[in-house]
Amino acid sequence: MQRLDLQFYQKYETLSLAKQLLGCELIHESPEGRTAGIIVETEAYLTGDPACHAYRKKTLRNAAMFGPAGSVYVYLIYGMYHCVNIVSAEEGKGEAVLIRALEPTDGIELMELRRAERKGQKSSSFSLRELCNGPAKLVQAMGITLAGHNGSSLLDDALYITPPQQADFEVVTTTRIGITQGADLPYRFYIKGNRFVSKK
DNA sequence: TTCCGGATTACCT
DNA sequence: GGTAATCCGGAAA
Numbered sequence: 001m002q003r004l005d006l007q008f009y010q011k012y013e014t015l016s017l018a019k020q021l022l023g024c025e026l027i028h029e030s031p032e033g034r035t036a037g038i039i040v041e042t043e044a045y046l047t048g049d050p051a052c053h054a055y056r057k058k059t060l061r062n063a064a065m066f067g068p069a070g071s072v073y074v075y076l077i078y079g080m081y082h083c084v085n086i087v088s089a090e091e092g093k094g095e096a097v098l099i100r101a102l103e104p105t106d107g108i109e110l111m112e113l114r115r116a117e118r119k120g121q122k123s124s125s126f127s128l129r130e131l132c133n134g135p136a137k138l139v140q141a142m143g144i145t146l147a148g149h150n151g152s153s154l155l156d157d158a159l160y161i162t163p164p165q166q167a168d169f170e171v172v173t174t175t176r177i178g179i180t181q182g183a184d185l186p187y188r189f190y191i192k193g194n195r196f197v198s199k200k
Numbered sequence: 201t202t203c204c205g206g207a208t209t210a211c212c213t
Numbered sequence: 214g215g216t217a218a219t220c221c222g223g224a225a226a
Binding site for chain 3: 056059061062077078079080115
Binding site for chain 2: 043044047051052053075077078079080081083098100134135136137161176177179180
């Protein structure tokens with residue numbers, strides 16, 4: 001399956017892209033092995049939106065968000081976790097789509113290994129559902145890192161996205177999770193009925 | 201320079 | 214269902 005190209009990322013406004021990414025497959029071909037999962041939940045962060053990291057001026061932390069469409073923006077949250085975003089607008093604008101959950105499709109064992117490593121290793125057993133049903137969880141499972149992927153491009157890196165295998169699902173639109181500013185905006189999207197979504 | 205809250209998760213009650 | 218863990222960036226002063 002061919003990876004999505006620049007045209008795809010340029011074609012849609014951020015809110016549309018957030019919906020279009022549902023059903024697509026996120027793939028990481030790392031030295032340790034290949035992991036992949038269907039994107040089942042996303043959130044949009046727009047220019048002029050106070051919850052968006054690019055709302056204020058460009059800094060070292062949010063610089064990748066101002067990159068060209070198809071770039072990857074990774075950041076540290078709560079001092080201990082990372083989240084991954086897909087830059088969704090032209091260079092300099094600063095809009096992105098947060099990937100919140102995946103339905104694992106490949107490299108399940110490697111995902112379990114990575115998740116157990118990061119955790120206190122107390123419960124070394126994960127259900128399939130627990131592997132990627134949250135933005136920081138999927139970053140762990142996929143082996144995405146700040147140093148390795150922030151500012152990289154989905155067009156020419158080991159981390160990339162392929163088109164949907166099928167699109168016979170309904171999209172639920174709702175408000176974003178875990179924010180206070182812009183909490184009422186309907187910028188969260190997920191595949192209706194999918195059990196790998198982080199929260200209903 | 202100090203202070204505060206955050207696009208979260210895991211563990212405990 | 215509540216909260217500790219843990220640290221960086223932005224705002225306040």
